Amino acid sequence: MSGVAPLRLAVLISGNGSNLQAIIDAIAAGTLNATIVCVVSNNPDAYGLERAQQANIPTHVLNHRNYKQREDYDAALQSLLEPFQPHLIILAGFMRILSPGFVATYAGRILNIHPSLLPKYPGLNTHEQVLANGDKEHGCTVHLVTADLDQGPIIKQARLTVLTSDTLESLKQRVHSLEHTLYPQAIQQFSDQLITK
Numbered sequence: 001m002s003g004v005a006p007l008r009l010a011v012l013i014s015g016n017g018s019n020l021q022a023i024i025d026a027i028a029a030g031t032l033n034a035t036i037v038c039v040v041s042n043n044p045d046a047y048g049l050e051r052a053q054q055a056n057i058p059t060h061v062l063n064h065r066n067y068k069q070r071e072d073y074d075a076a077l078q079s080l081l082e083p084f085q086p087h088l089i090i091l092a093g094f095m096r097i098l099s100p101g102f103v104a105t106y107a108g109r110i111l112n113i114h115p116s117l118l119p120k121y122p123g124l125n126t127h128e129q130v131l132a133n134g135d136k137e138h139g140c141t142v143h144l145v146t147a148d149l150d151q152g153p154i155i156k157q158a159r160l161t162v163l164t165s166d167t168l169e170s171l172k173q174r175v176h177s178l179e180h181t182l183y184p185q186a187i188q189q190f191s192d193q194l195i196t197k
């Protein structure tokens, strides 16, 4: 990877930001050739904002409660992101649906991590559904964002075997750990593909 300019990432969060932390750590460890140009949260209380500040990354809060229409929020988000000239928009627990206009602006350049083996279980409460259905396998997916929720092309997945002893909490934690390895790897893989195209 030496000699290749680091990919400019804008990371969008809504909460804890443990995936953001994994990306920060992978960059620091040299396993992900990228730089995070800004972190944006729709939630002013997101702990991920503190994680970003600790790493000296510029942060912005864009509170969705101040916007009546999704399109208005997304237009403001686009204006906020533009000066940072991100190559990729990284959704890391950003719990908002992006409007088709925003997705079109960054077509093929928005990645999301989702806590299921898509196409299984798009949307919310994935771990609950895995347990309720007695699934033997579970995991997480990094995919490209398109206008259809959790339906974009899959970039990389990680899987685990559901244990008979698993509870909702243990399953959630085990998937989270998988995510922290998967997301930086998937971003690097996607970036390598962009460069060789």
Ligand code: GAR
Residues within 6 Å of the ligand: 013, 014, 015, 016, 017, 018, 019, 020, 048, 092, 093, 094, 095, 113, 114, 115, 123, 140, 176, 179
């Ligand atoms: C992660 O488990 C991520 O997969 C999920 O939110 C969590 C955020 O955790 N995202 C979605 O469900 C998106 N549909 P984090 O804030 O600790 O990274």
